[in-house]
Amino acid sequence: MILASQSPRRIELMREAGFDVRVLPADIDEAPLPHEDPFALVERLACTKAATVLRAHAEAAEVVLAADTIVTIDGVVLGKPADADDARAMLRRLSGRTHTVATGVCIAQADAREPRRLSDELPISFVAKTAVTFYELSDAEIDAYVASGEPMDKAGAYGIQGAGGRMLVRGIEGDFYNVVGLPIAEVVRRLRAL
């Protein structure tokens, strides 16, 4: 099976779950459509990643899995920060409040006869949501965290799994691994049910 992702965390979670994945990242335009709902956005992006990689690389009947993670608060979508100022602004917005981390997952399968076509039965897609509450963060704390570099490749400008990121979090409700980028238990259950 193909994992259409360059995220080291997704690769590790899939391999630790026992899947011998071929890693083939999808380079797609991640810009939201006008007025697009954040949860519709992550589902669409995951399915676009899966379909793009399938059309370029899939073998007959091969399964392709892709995901996309965002943070949303006040109806605003926080993707990866553009720079340090953007990261600081994101962390200030998250300070002392609860936000939602949403991961869209898409599982597609190549046609058995024409592998570069999507099979008619799939794709399956779903959105996993986890509520994360942050402690109040001081400006000094935010500056030190941004200076560590940890926020830069992560949606919402933090990594809950990192040495610095874990210090920001008061609590979560939902799957921890969804925050990291892949709700692995639900993914595995969906794959078993195929």
Ligand SMILES: Cc1cn([C@H]2C[C@H](O)[C@@H](COP(=O)(O)OP(=O)(O)OP(=O)(O)O)O2)c(=O)[nH]c1=O
């Ligand atoms: C909120 C949060 C996000 N993240 C990461 C997960 C994702 O890798 C990243 C969001 O970016 P994505 O665009 O979902 O994924 P990606 O670009 O890293 O990988 P690909 O498109 O190839 O699959 O943010 C954490 O690692 N920890 C966290 O706590």
